[in-house]
């Protein structure tokens with residue numbers, strides 16, 4: 001499927017532009033189907049975007065927010081994407097949104113993944129909005145090079161849901177939606193910032209295995225057009 005690059009002068013201008021695009025997509029979903037859904041990524045990049053989106057005046061009580069992926073840590077941890085979203089997105093008008101975490105206090109990450117799959121199945125498919133990030137190793141979601149379940153995660157025939165992932169570059173065990181859950185979002189976004197990430201993207205757009213740079217799964221096989229938002 002196609003990709004479109006949207007370039008902004010600064011991260012702050014990107015945050016406002018992306019918040020406008022995403023809030024319009026959520027409002028459109030609510031108008032069409034009565035509810036809307038969004039899956040967002042964690043990490044350091046999206047904070048300003050979350051803060052801009054939280055201020056948008058839409059029917060947040062009709063929006064379900066979840067995570068593209070999560071570290072298998074409780075929300076009290078400073079490594080938690082749940083905590084990042086709570087602190088920066090679920091504030092102000094957006095505090096009315098319904099949040100579905102991926103982390104569950106289960107005996108294992110595998111048990112938590114089953115609970116997260118069952119819990120998020122009620123969201124329905126496809127997501128209205130998915131916002132992906134990308135690591136400097138070319139991972140997206142928790143599709144890490146060398147990951148324990150990478151093949152399963154990126155296989156288009158794997159059923160929608162949340163699975164575990166462990167990898168050298170991932171830190172804690174991860175919980176991640178599968179490629180099949182994410183790639184057909186009505187609005188599919190890749191949000192990256194900095195010159196370094198632009199170089200990584202250019203390499204990912206070149207030849208090579210998807211397993212080497214899993215962002216290639218989205219660049220090459222996403223059913224939806226991939227909207228790439230970048231600022232220096």
Ligand SMILES: O=C(O)[C@H](O)[C@@H](O)[C@H](O)[C@H](O)COP(=O)(O)O
Nearest residue numbers: 041042043044045133134135141
């Ligand atoms: O849990 C996570 O870390 C994210 O979901 C992950 O996929 C993130 O998007 C990339 O690692 C980029 O992270 P930065 O924005 O910190 O570069």
